[in-house]
Amino acid sequence: xxxxxxxxxxxxxxNGFWNPVxxxxxxxIIFLIIYIIRGFGNNSYKKGTGQTQVFLSGxxxxxxxxxxxxxxNLYWGWTESLKWIIDALKSMHNGNLSDYxxxxxxxxxxxxxxxxxx
Amino acid sequence: xxxxxxxxxxxxxxxxVIPLLGAFLTPLISKINDKVRNIFVIGILGVTxxxxxxxxxxxxxxxxxxxxxxxxxxxxxxxxxxRILFEIDALxxxxxxxxxxxxxxxxxxxWGFLEKETGQDKYYTLLxxxxxxxxxxxxxxxxxxxxxxxxxxxxxxxxxxxxxTNKAKAVExxxxxxxISTIGALFILFAIALxxxxxxxxxxxxxxxSITFTYLDKIALIIFISALAMKGGIVPMHMWxxxxxxxxxxxxxxxxxxxxxxxxxxxFRVLFTLYGNVIHLPKISFxxxxxxxxxxxxxxxxxxxxxxxxxxxLIAYGAVAELGYIFLGVGTxxxxxxxxxxxxxxxxxxxxxxxxxxxxIINDALDVGLLFMVAGAVYYATKExxxxxxxxxxxxxxxxxxxxxxxxxxxxxxxxxxxxASKLLIYESTYQLNPIISIIAILSSIxxxxxFVKIFQSVFLGxxxxxxxxxxxxxxxxxxxxxxxxxxxIFFGLFPDLIITNLVEPAVNALIHPENYLQWLTGGL
Numbered sequence: 001x002x003x004x005x006x007x008x009x010x011x012x013x014x015n016g017f018w019n020p021v022x023x024x025x026x027x028x029i030i031f032l033i034i035y036i037i038r039g040f041g042n043n044s045y046k047k048g049t050g051q052t053q054v055f056l057s058g059x060x061x062x063x064x065x066x067x068x069x070x071x072x073n074l075y076w077g078w079t080e081s082l083k084w085i086i087d088a089l090k091s092m093h094n095g096n097l098s099d100y101x102x103x104x105x106x107x108x109x110x111x112x113x114x115x116x117x118x
Numbered sequence: 119x120x121x122x123x124x125x126x127x128x129x130x131x132x133x134x135v136i137p138l139l140g141a142f143l144t145p146l147i148s149k150i151n152d153k154v155r156n157i158f159v160i161g162i163l164g165v166t167x168x169x170x171x172x173x174x175x176x177x178x179x180x181x182x183x184x185x186x187x188x189x190x191x192x193x194x195x196x197x198x199x200x201r202i203l204f205e206i207d208a209l210x211x212x213x214x215x216x217x218x219x220x221x222x223x224x225x226x227x228x229w230g231f232l233e234k235e236t237g238q239d240k241y242y243t244l245l246x247x248x249x250x251x252x253x254x255x256x257x258x259x260x261x262x263x264x265x266x267x268x269x270x271x272x273x274x275x276x277x278x279x280x281x282x283t284n285k286a287k288a289v290e291x292x293x294x295x296x297x298i299s300t301i302g303a304l305f306i307l308f309a310i311a312l313x314x315x316x317x318x319x320x321x322x323x324x325x326x327x328s329i330t331f332t333y334l335d336k337i338a339l340i341i342f343i344s345a346l347a348m349k350g351g352i353v354p355m356h357m358w359x360x361x362x363x364x365x366x367x368x369x370x371x372x373x374x375x376x377x378x379x380x381x382x383x384x385x386f387r388v389l390f391t392l393y394g395n396v397i398h399l400p401k402i403s404f405x406x407x408x409x410x411x412x413x414x415x416x417x418x419x420x421x422x423x424x425x426x427x428x429x430x431x432l433i434a435y436g437a438v439a440e441l442g443y444i445f446l447g448v449g450t451x452x453x454x455x456x457x458x459x460x461x462x463x464x465x466x467x468x469x470x471x472x473x474x475x476x477x478x479i480i481n482d483a484l485d486v487g488l489l490f491m492v493a494g495a496v497y498y499a500t501k502e503x504x505x506x507x508x509x510x511x512x513x514x515x516x517x518x519x520x521x522x523x524x525x526x527x528x529x530x531x532x533x534x535x536x537x538x539a540s541k542l543l544i545y546e547s548t549y550q551l552n553p554i555i556s557i558i559a560i561l562s563s564i565x566x567x568x569x570f571v572k573i574f575q576s577v578f579l580g581x582x583x584x585x586x587x588x589x590x591x592x593x594x595x596x597x598x599x600x601x602x603x604x605x606x607x608i609f610f611g612l613f614p615d616l617i618i619t620n621l622v623e624p625a626v627n628a629l630i631h632p633e634n635y636l637q638w639l640t641g642g643l
Contacts, residue, residue: 002616006616006619007613007616009615009616009619010615011539011614011615011618012615013470013542013543014466014470014543014546014547015467015546016546018533018538018539018542018614020533020534020538020611020612020613021534021612023533023534024534024612064581065509065584067581068510068580068581068583069575069580070505070506071504071505071506071508071572071573071575072427072506074575075424075568075572078424079424079425085421086421086425089422090425092357093357093422095357095361097294097297097298100294100298100358101298101301103354103355103357104301104344104345104348104355106354107344107347107348107354107355108341111407112337112340114402115336115339115340115400116401
């Protein structure tokens, strides 16, 4: 049977330690402090008035559905800057079964070289 | 001997026999009605899970169990040539636990997920066969038996991947899987033949005791590692994996994670046990090969995941990246263990690295499994898998969204989820080997977070789309299945020390002390 002490043991990682329960308690305390600070904020918010309307530098607001950023457009800058490596990887993943086996042969060949059999 | 003792004495065999018999009974039970069949399958996997837990208790209490089919251990000690036996150490039972959790949860999930599908009798039969194959792979102590169980798993998996036979891409993925699996399995058979030809044995312990690292032994080792790594989805031999995971029904993708990990287990068993006595002989440690493959797997997996727009393919590439962490940790451990100049006693981080890796096996299975189930739930509700066509589903599918967030945090290694504890061990220990490796691992994890945030934004956030006005939350069985995995993730995350001390450490000790696996040869049990 597992004892309570055993359950809440601090996990030693070799060079450090990690106790998620303590971390969680700290997290809850921080959340409560933030919540209390929030209570001191301005409470003049009125739903449905001009306060809550979107202001897009004077431009009309688009249809909600078309405002959703699609998956393909996310991380555009990142994928564009790494285009060279992504293109190389894409050409590797060509869906051709013969190439899948070729990679297996290549790895096996590399291992033979590594062990010094060739 | 009373009945319970009798059953317990045959428990290792029952772990495979129960799902195997269940598989053959399933078509008959299906004749009664679907509900009875579903309860039967869940029951069979539930009973198997209970036996796994009982055997686990026994292994952790008393050490390695050797079960000989149709004979006694003494007979085999005198003549080890050919005899089917299961040798269950802490690593085997750890892997069995992973497999059975996934299969059991998949059976619950399938109830709702497949309620409108035809061919369920075949589906459940194959699911049980696949489970029997996976359990056999991780429990057997015989190499030829290992090959047979690989074949059982592969054939059942391929048929399940191609379950939606009306979809060309599913059939293509099934074909690719069986082709790659057959190539891998045939090479494994060839490697087994090389060892059998030299040592006249198929038993892993007997072979481990005999291997002298001859020229043929080296060839067999390379073939084993390459073929099992291909079946384990290690880059650059991973290309079948996104096809298979992406096209299979979601609960099958979940079980496939277990099947893939059973192959990874094969790599570790070969390196640490079969070649455990001679693994320090190569001038450059095989650990470095695992580290290198692990790094490439992480980087390629995460970059490819970043550019995917299909929900399940994206998760599949994420799963590839996660496999890299497993290889990285064990590779770090092996690099030290196989180096007699350093030695494990002067480099305790090697053991920590392996603990991280082995813990990551179960974490990866749970995290990736949960995400696949969420992808399946979204497909079930919307019939859509393209991330570009999804959006705003958090408004209609609140529970599914919560499960996704749990999966996202866990797979990205965000505290206090389970992935954090295992990745922390891997980061710390690989840093000791080489800080650059650790930095790459951390960067990959950050990128994984970005990848899954992309899914979260694309699928669950944003305005409600008109076409999804009628979308409702998925059936209860699917929510229960996701809930079970999410609960285990949170439990493992909150109490990592408990899991590492009781499950992971014994598994790591089983790996780094191959002599325990060989004990029964000399009557040491």
